[in-house]
Amino acid sequence: MGRKIRFASISVARSDFGRMERLYRELACSSRYELILAVGAGHHHVASGHSLGEVEVSSIPIDVVLSPAPDSSPGQQSAVVISELFGWLKDRRPDALILLGDRFEMLAAAQAALLSKVPIVHIGGGHLTRGALDERVRHAISKLSALHFVASENCAQRVVNLHEDPEYVYVTGAPELDALKAVSALPRDTFFKSLGLDSKKPLALVTFHPETNVDRYLNEQFAEEARRALINMPHQILITAPCVDPGFEPFVELCESLPISRYGVSFVPNLGLNRYISAMHHAELMVGNSSSGIIEATSLGLPVVNVGDRQALRDRALNVVDAAFDAPSILNAVKEATNEEFVLQCQGLDNPFGDGRFVERAIDIFDNLLWPLAVSKSWIF
Numbered sequence: 001m002g003r004k005i006r007f008a009s010i011s012v013a014r015s016d017f018g019r020m021e022r023l024y025r026e027l028a029c030s031s032r033y034e035l036i037l038a039v040g041a042g043h044h045h046v047a048s049g050h051s052l053g054e055v056e057v058s059s060i061p062i063d064v065v066l067s068p069a070p071d072s073s074p075g076q077q078s079a080v081v082i083s084e085l086f087g088w089l090k091d092r093r094p095d096a097l098i099l100l101g102d103r104f105e106m107l108a109a110a111q112a113a114l115l116s117k118v119p120i121v122h123i124g125g126g127h128l129t130r131g132a133l134d135e136r137v138r139h140a141i142s143k144l145s146a147l148h149f150v151a152s153e154n155c156a157q158r159v160v161n162l163h164e165d166p167e168y169v170y171v172t173g174a175p176e177l178d179a180l181k182a183v184s185a186l187p188r189d190t191f192f193k194s195l196g197l198d199s200k201k202p203l204a205l206v207t208f209h210p211e212t213n214v215d216r217y218l219n220e221q222f223a224e225e226a227r228r229a230l231i232n233m234p235h236q237i238l239i240t241a242p243c244v245d246p247g248f249e250p251f252v253e254l255c256e257s258l259p260i261s262r263y264g265v266s267f268v269p270n271l272g273l274n275r276y277i278s279a280m281h282h283a284e285l286m287v288g289n290s291s292s293g294i295i296e297a298t299s300l301g302l303p304v305v306n307v308g309d310r311q312a313l314r315d316r317a318l319n320v321v322d323a324a325f326d327a328p329s330i331l332n333a334v335k336e337a338t339n340e341e342f343v344l345q346c347q348g349l350d351n352p353f354g355d356g357r358f359v360e361r362a363i364d365i366f367d368n369l370l371w372p373l374a375v376s377k378s379w380i381f
Contacts, residue, residue, distance in 0.1 A: 004034040005371055008063075008094035008118070010085060012041035012105040013243060014051035017058075018273040019175045020100055020123075022182060022359050024060050033366065036092055038085060040066025041077050041105040042244045051270050064088050074104050074246055081108035082115075089116040095372055096121050096146070100175070102129075102138035103243075110144045119146035119373040123175060123362075126155025131289075131309025132245075133212040146373045149362055151295075151353040154315055165380045172361040173354020180296050181356035183274055185281035192282070194275075195266040197236050202284040204235040204334075208254065209289055210247035211310050211325075221325075222308065223250035228327035230287075231262050233334060238279055241269035285337050287330070294320060299356075301347040303337040305330060315353075319346040 007027055011017040017039075027035040039062050043052040055062060066084045069076040089097065089112060097113045099106050101124045113120050122145035129135050142148060142159055150156045151174040159169050185191070192199035208226050210219045230237055239258060242251040259265040271279060280286070285303040286293045289310040297304045298317040306316075308325040321342075323333035336342055 004030075004032060005096075005366070006034045006036060006092070006094040007096055007098055007121075008036050008038070008089060008092060009098040009100075010038040010040075010066075010081070010106070010109045011043065011055060012081070012103055012109075013043065014054060014270050014272075015243065016100045016103070016106075017043075017051070017055055018179055018276070020098075021058060021060065021273070022178050023098075023175060023362055026359050026363055028060060030363075035060075036063040036094060037061065038064045038066060038088060040068070040084075041081055042103075044068040045072060045244045054270070054272055063092070072244065077105055078108035081105050082112050085109050085112035086116050089113060089118050094118055098123065099141060099145075100124055102127070102134035102141065104133065104137055104245075107137045107140055110141045114144055117375050119375050120144055121147045121149065123149045123172075124151065126150045126152075126158040128158070128313035128315075129291075129310060130312035131211045131213055146375070146377065147365075147369075149358075149365070152315060154352075163380045165377065170361070170365050172365070173356070173358045174295050175358040176292065176296050177299060177351065177354050177356040178358045179273060180277060180280075180299055183277045186275065186278040188282050191275070191278050195238060195268070197238070197264065197266055201264070202235050202338075203279075203282060204233060204237050205279045205283040205286045206230065206237055206239040207242070207286075207288040207290040207292075208251045208307070209242045209310060210245050210251060211289075211308055212245050212247060213309075214247070216247050219247035220250045223254045225326045226251075226288075226307070226330070227254050227258065227261070229330035229334075230258060230265075232327070232331060233287075235284065236264035236266075238266050238268065238283070240267075240271055240276070285334070287334065295351075295353050298349050298351045298353075301349065303343055303346050305333040305337050307333075317349045317352060319349060 027033045069080045097118045098121045125142040148169040149172040156169050189199045242248045255267045287305045289307050293304040294316045304320045306320050307323050321333045321337045323329040
């Protein structure tokens with residue numbers, strides 16, 4: 001047997017690690033493949049739960065921890081990723097760098113791979129999200145990538161429309177659904193007790209991220225509208241911290257102040273994968289603008305109130321009610337999403353993003369590729 005094919009990857013936040021953990025384990029335990037993992041960026045940030053510890057206890061070996069940025073600005077975060085990842089890739093010489101999604105730190109990682117001549121395997125291209133800078137980041141990473149694993153046929157067509165070679169665009173489903181399928185929910189009483197909430201009362205799982213295509217003052221206004229809506233909802237609320245995107249600070253303030261403003265609120269910055277999936281199993285509905293409300297919630301038949309433009313234009317199933325970023329619109333959508341007829345409509349829906357077999361398909365594709373991957377590529381007409 002020849003040498004193992006070496007995959008590098010980078011985890012920059014709690015969200016990407018939970019989605020990628022199963023693929024990482026499969027590669028790390030393989031007789032044919034090797035995984036080297038870099039961790040840093042948002043994992044260092046206290047406001048989002050300092051999730052580096054979550055990676056450290058996962059038993060997946062970390063090859064390098066990138067330095068914390070001297071401040072939390074996107075520019076400094078990106079500078080650290082480009083500088084340190086470039087040196088690491090040049091030293092470790094992987095056969096490919098696996099990148100998930102569309103965070104700005106991932107674009108910095110793609111630049112480092114481009115400069116160090118490492119081909120990129122991009123997971124999650126082709127989505128549309130009008131209300132976030134992720135939209136442009138995602139498509140930019142696709143143009144820098146050699147291989148594309150996408151969540152749906154619609155996503156595949158959009159990547160091909162970027163003049164990427166259809167031969168290297170594979171519909172694998174979304175990796176989030178593998179985690180959802182593999183993790184068992186905690187018992188309801190145990191879960192609620194750990195949060196100081198009442199298991200006999202309905203729960204809303206809430207996450208608000210900033211909209212990154214607007215001025216800061218608008219995110220301050222949006223956070224206030226969310227606060228007004230949440231104070232007037234009849235549900236118990238489990239609220240998690242926003243991701244560390246530009247404009248996130250007003251939403252951190254919302255999370256910290258909400259438990260003081262009303263009863264039945266638990267703020268947990270970072271639930272971790274097991275408790276987050278448990279929350280989705282036990283909640284009556286989700287409220288906010290997280291992609292998990294669009295991608296994972298469908299598989300659980302969970303009603304979702306999707307607020308604002310962050311997820312605008314993303315494909316979705318019939319369990320989602322859209323609302324403008326103002327309190328009356330959010331509260332009206334909550335009423336619609338908890339209506340008995342709507343709740344019944346949410347059950348048994350087909351998920352447009354796959355069936356929880358992403359890892360199986362990804363490994364099969366790797367097994368049948370001709371290695372090494374080409375670094376350069378031509379414009380496809």
